[in-house]
Each structure stands twice: as C-alpha cells, then as structure tokens.
Amino acid sequence: MSGRKQFDVSAALDQAMRVFWQRGYADASLDALGAATGLGRGSLYGAFGNKDALFGQCLDRYASIYGAQYEQALAAHPGDPVRAVEAFFDVILGRIADPSVPVGCLIAQSAAQSLTLKEESGVHVRGLLDTQRQRVRAALADSSAAPRTLDELATFVIAVNQSLAVLSRAGTSDAELRSVTRLACTTVADTLARVASENVAQA
Template sequence: MVEKKSEPRKRGRPRSFDTNAALDAAVGVFWREGYDGADTASLAAAMGLTKPSVYAAFGDKRSLFMHALQRYGATTGAEAIQAFVAAEDATSAIAAFFAALVTTQSGKRGGQGCLLACVAAQCAETMPEVKTLLADSLVAGQAHIADRLEQAVRTGELPDDYPVHRRARLMIDLMQASAIRARSGATADMLASLARENADMVLAR
C-alpha cells in the first residue's frame, strides 16, 4: 500500500480583517492624536486588532504611520484634486477644489485639518521617508492642477496669459494654509468663506 504524502502545512493564518478598514481607523487615530500621541495600544484598539496582529500586518508604529499616510493620500487626501479634475470647466474646478477642502478639513471625515500638513509635516525632519512622501505629494498635486489649468487655457476657458504654474502652486499653498486654520479651530462656515475667497484669488487676472 502506497502512503499518500501529506500536503505541506501553510505557516501562519490568513488575515481575517479588512486591511483598508484597519488603516482607515489608524488614519483617524493619527489624525486626531498626532504621531507622538497615538500609542500602539490605542491604534490596535481602534483597528480592532491585537498589538501582535498590528505588528505582523503593518510592522512597528513608524511603519504603520507610513501605511496610514499612503492610505490617506489615496482616499480623503485625494478628494480635492479629484473634484478639481472632474469638474466641467476651470471656474467650477477651482471652486470644487476649495469646497472639497471644507469637507475634508473641517472634522467631518476625521481630525481637523490635514493628516499630511498637520501631522506628517511635524515628523518630516526626523523621518526621511515621511519627508519624501510629503514632497512627492505636493509635486503630484501641483502637477495635476497645472495640467488641468493648461487644458483650460488651450480651450479658451482661461486667457492665454493666465499664469498656470504660479496659480497651481498658489492653490497648493492655500490648501496647506486652510488645513492649518482648520487645525487651529476654524469652523466649517469660516472655512467655506475662506474657500470662496481663495477661489476668487486663484481666478483673479
């Protein structure tokens, strides 16, 4: 009688949790508490995991922070650019960009302000990987805006002499300033008023 060879046993157990949902929970903790204020126990509890499970899935706290920043950048942090790109005309695009910031920065989606501008920026000097992520994010955001504005110039929505790259940079700078104001306690109404002023500034000739 020939003995059947047993199947090799797989090491460990498959993950039984939603990675994105866990990261969204971590984003919320880091956003509200800051990097230093977010201890591993609080992160694990919010994520619905044990600390060993967090370490196994995401590494140490610093590594989890990077995962959370990347998740934020692909979701909430991308909403203003997505609204800008999706709008039908340049004027609507600029208004939509700043209106989206009111939603994402006023506390309706998590902490006030912006996880990148208000939390990650504080870690940039001691975490080179965070500094690189921030720089790349700013460059990418400005490039998306400039591309859309250049298209608007080509189609006649904006005048030929419209300073595309200066205004794209201005929009990114105003986004950062709005985040700081939100983190400092500005209400949604105050941010909405600021958003309208910022849109007018970017469109000024």
Template structure:
C-alpha cells in the same frame, strides 16, 4: 523587518484597520502615536500588526495612501468633472471647506499635520508627507499648464506660481480648520481666493 508569524492574519478587515490607524495618526501625529495605541485602536495584537502591515513606518505609508485615495478623492473628482480648470479649482476649494471641517473625524488634513512635533529622527515621515504635498501641487501645475496651452488661460500665466498659490490656500484652510474655523468661514476664504484667478482671454473684466 516584518516580525515572524506563521501566516498573515485574516481575522480583521484591513480597510477598517487602516481607517482606525489613520484616525490616530491624523489626530495625534506620527510620533505621538504609539504601537500600543495602534493595536488598541485597531483591535489587533502587536504581532498581528507587524505581520499584516510591517513596522510602524510601513503602516504609516499605507495609511497616507489610504487617506489620499479615500478622503482626498474629492480633489481629483472636482478637477476631472468640471469643464474648466478654474471651475475645478473653485469646486475643490469649496469642497475642501466641508471636508476639512467634517464632523466625526479630526479636522484639517492628515498630510499637513501628521509630522507635527516630530523629532529629527522622523525625517522619513516628513519626506512621505512632503512628497504627497508636492505631488498635489505638481498636478495643479500640470492642469494649469494644459489650460494655458489650450487658450483657456492667458498666455502670461505662470503655471508653477498659480499652482503654488492654490496649494498655499488649501494648506492655509487646513490650518484654519484645525484652529476651529467653520465650514462657512472656509467657504468664504475659498470664494475670496478665487477672485485672483486669471480670467480667460477675452472675458469681460
């Protein structure tokens, strides 16, 4: 339940506050991020946090949406702007190599790591992040299926399996980034992964 205040606080920038909260959740994970740490980092008092964002879980949900729409936007752009699903996936993975290792922010992907070391009481956190990962994989599958139906990919391609392959590569790159892999090393992984991409019907071997 949102704690009572006479009105929603307006003395801070909501997007900036979400950015600051996001970085804490991204770096520490959900459970290790306390309300005290959040208020200190966001520059607001606890009553203002509750009034503006609700409880910690509600704030976390908004942070995840913010992260996906801002820091994950490159994925959708790559798939939308490239002429084929294959070139879109290749671009997405290469851009991921840069995004996952960018300076000035935690490495890896928040959606992959924010539930690390959570206790069994954090089931809802796991569900939120699993839903996000599932939605990403379903979008890959939808685009691959469409490409198969249009003849861009061979009729024998199984969209669900190929989508899972891309998701596994991305999640592995995210873990490698967290463990210290460089952008160049992850770009090499992306290039190697795309060697397994099905060739278009009629393409030379």
C-alpha cells in the same frame, strides 16, 4: 484555516489612519494604534510592519480616498480653471465639515510635523503634496497664462488648502473658511484675467 488573519486589514488600516490624522505621527503611540485597531503589537507588526511602515500605508490610504475626489472635482470643468479650483475647494470644505472624520488633513498634519518624521516618511509627505500641486496645475493648463504663472498659482492653491486644514483644527468657522476660499478663487480668476488681457494687448 491556519495562518489566516482574524481581522479586517482594511478596517484596521482605516482606524490607524484616523489615529495618525487626529494625533499626528509623534503622538500616535503603538498603544493608541493598538487600541484603535484592536490589535496587539505583534499583530500590528505582522500585518503592517513597524510604525513608519504603517504610517506610510495610512498616508497612501488617505491620498487614495481624497485624491480621487480631488481629481474628479478638478476634471469636472474642462476649459474653466477657476470653476475647477472652486470645485476642488468644495471637496476640501466638505471633508473639513464631515463630523465622521477627524478635523483637518492628515497630509497637512504630517507636513507640520516633518521634523519628527524619518527621512523616508518626510519624502513621502512631500511627494503627496507635490501630487496635489500637479493635479491643480493640470486643471489650470487650459489657460493662456505662461507656465511660470500657472506654476505659481498651483502652489498658491495648495498653500491655501494646507492653511484651511490648520485653521479648521484651530476652530475656525465654516463661514470664515469659505471666505478664505472665495478670496483664493478671486485671486486665481483675477490673475488669469489679467494675463489674458495682457496677451490681447500684445497681439
């Protein structure tokens, strides 16, 4: 049929996402993107726009895949914010250990290269990080802690998440990464327990 694309757009987007994930934005050349997707520059531009437009679509693709998993994990333990955070980290560690995908995290990789990104892409990455934080913050909402404390804990959890991605790219073992998440969950639990105890004492 005239004008019909002769390739699977979703598959090509997934392959491009892997290139950005593995190499980072700056080193994801059009040649590398073309080799991974099997598309020439003209077809890449025709299907996805320029490199920045393709990068934005890859960020959204990544966020849709893993964001759904994060939401499911965080929502699976209503009334138990510590268990919700543990489940969140379990998803992250599972992604890191998955040999079928690049090491680390596309969002963390992109955040680390923010200075190489155009303003629109930088805003996009920061928005995705904030979405992660909002998910965790919502899972903590059942706690009796003050909003400021919960905001700080949500930011802490996301900071640990990003650190896991960086450590994994540096070759840190699964056992070491799990020790990091255990300490993070202990910090969350101890903070919430301390606040609950203070609230009882003040009642």
